[in-house]
Amino acid sequence: MKEIAFAPGHISGFFEPVYHSEDIARSGSRGAGINISLGAISEVIINNSNVQNFQIFINNKKSQAPVTNMALKYMLGKNPLNIVVKTQLNLPVGQGFGMSGAGALSVTLAVAKLVGLSNNDAVKAAHYAEVQLRTGLGDVMAISFGGMEIRKTPGLPPWGIIEHIPCKSDIVLCVVGKKIDTKKILSDNSKIKNVIEYGKYCTKKLLENPSVENFFFLSQLFTKKTDIADKKILEAIKSANNYGMASMSMIGNSVFAIGKTQELIKTLSSFGKTTLCTIDDIGARVV
Numbered sequence: 001m002k003e004i005a006f007a008p009g010h011i012s013g014f015f016e017p018v019y020h021s022e023d024i025a026r027s028g029s030r031g032a033g034i035n036i037s038l039g040a041i042s043e044v045i046i047n048n049s050n051v052q053n054f055q056i057f058i059n060n061k062k063s064q065a066p067v068t069n070m071a072l073k074y075m076l077g078k079n080p081l082n083i084v085v086k087t088q089l090n091l092p093v094g095q096g097f098g099m100s101g102a103g104a105l106s107v108t109l110a111v112a113k114l115v116g117l118s119n120n121d122a123v124k125a126a127h128y129a130e131v132q133l134r135t136g137l138g139d140v141m142a143i144s145f146g147g148m149e150i151r152k153t154p155g156l157p158p159w160g161i162i163e164h165i166p167c168k169s170d171i172v173l174c175v176v177g178k179k180i181d182t183k184k185i186l187s188d189n190s191k192i193k194n195v196i197e198y199g200k201y202c203t204k205k206l207l208e209n210p211s212v213e214n215f216f217f218l219s220q221l222f223t224k225k226t227d228i229a230d231k232k233i234l235e236a237i238k239s240a241n242n243y244g245m246a247s248m249s250m251i252g253n254s255v256f257a258i259g260k261t262q263e264l265i266k267t268l269s270s271f272g273k274t275t276l277c278t279i280d281d282i283g284a285r286v287v
Contacts, residue, residue, distance in 0.1 A: 001046045003113045004287050007106040008039040008146060008280035009091055010098030010139045011171075012250040013219030016199025017137050017186060018154035025124065027131045028154035029138035030203045032215055034256070035146045035280045036171060038090035040102035041287070044110035049082035056085040058103065070129035071104045075111060075121060083111070091275065094179025096252025101130050101139030105284045113286050119144075120157075123284075127156055134183040146283030148215065150206055167212045169258045172240075173275045174268035176232050177253035185228065185251050198225045212245075212258075219247035236271040240264055 015031030054072055056065040068085065085107050091097040108122035127140040138151050141160050148167040153160055185191055202218040220237065223229050229237075229248050236255045240246035244259010254272075257264045261276065268274050 001114050002043065003110040004041065004043050005106045005109040005113070005285065006039060006041045006287050007102040007109070007143050007284035008035040008037065009102050010035050010142050011096060011256050012138065013215055013247050014199050014202040014222035015138060015250055016196055016203060017192070020155070024128050024131050026155040026159045027137070028127070028141060028151070028156075028160060029199070030151050030154055031138060031199055032148075032150045032165075032203065032206050032218075033138075033142055034148045034167075034171065035143060035283065036097070036173075037278045037280045038097075038275065039143075039280070040087055040089050040099060040106045042085060042087040042103065042106035042110055044107060044114065045084040046111070046114050047082045049080050052076070052078060052080050053082045054085065055083070056087070058087050059089055065103070067100045067104045067126075067129045067133055067135055068107050070133060071108050071125040072111065074128050075108055075117065075125040076115070081115075091173070092175060092179065094181065094252060095175050095254045096180070096249030097173070097254070098136060098139040098143060100135045101126060101143055102284070104129055105140055105143055109284055109286055124156055134186050136182060137186075144284050147281045148212065148279060150203065150210060152203075152207065163207070163210065165210050165212060165215065167279055169212075169279060170261045171277050171279065172257045172261060172264040172268060173249070173277065174236060174255045174257075174272050175253065176236050176255060176272040177230065180251050180253055182251045191226065191228065194226045195228075198222050216245035216247055216258075222250075223248040232271065236268060239267050239271070243267060
């Protein structure tokens with residue numbers, strides 16, 4: 001049995017991590033971001049077996065894929081199945097594009113279709129794995145919805161509530177430097193205090209005025225106040241602002257921008273590799 005599913009990448013402009021000590025389903029993040037047309041596409045093949053066995057390939061290389069592996073175990077328990085996963089990631093991991101969440105969710109959606117589970121089961125499994133491994137907090141929920149979104153409350157439904165901001169635009173991505181370890185940032189007490197404070201503030205202010213312009217204004221504020229960005233990222237954002245609006249992809253050494261597309265590509269190319277994509281309004285789905 002074979003199935004294919006796609007999950008968009010996700011960029012957070014700002015976020016407030018929320019951990020619920022007794023329930024992972026209520027853990028996640030408040031904040032806002034954009035789902036993009038580049039993401040993860042996974043082909044999943046399932047066969048009956050005497051033992052449970054997962055073989056996971058990412059971009060044609062065999063991988064431990066800890067988030068996908070844990071998500072599959074949450075979904076299937078000890079069900080003895082042989083599962084072969086072939087995932088293609090359109091963007092680099094560790095650059096704030098939500099690739100680990102997209103990879104895991106594309107796999108769990110395909111598996112759910114094959115074994116008769118619901119899309120909610122697939123989202124729950126991928127969310128649990130991401131939160132537990134600290135590779136992301138709100139990506140999976142956002143990716144399941146699509147569009148430009150505000151995560152009003154953390155966690156899975158019924159606790160997690162998402163509001164959309166209408167937006168259709170090209171988005172220019174630029175990888176400026178080496179990848180950032182999300183888990184390291186989320187475990188740094190000196191950084192996390194500012195992240196929580198300004199993530200809460202920015203979410204509140206965006207809900208008061210939910211517009212694309214305000215999203216970028218608050219994303220830049222969050223970037224500057226949390227001290228996560230280095231000098232090169234700040235320079236890239238400043239240059240891109242001459243032709244539109246830009247900010248840092250949380251949490252990665254990368255920038256995203258909208259505006260005069262060709263001018264943005266030309267300007268940001270001097271800082272790193274650029275990629276052009278659009279907003280994905282549909283969210284993760286079986287294809």
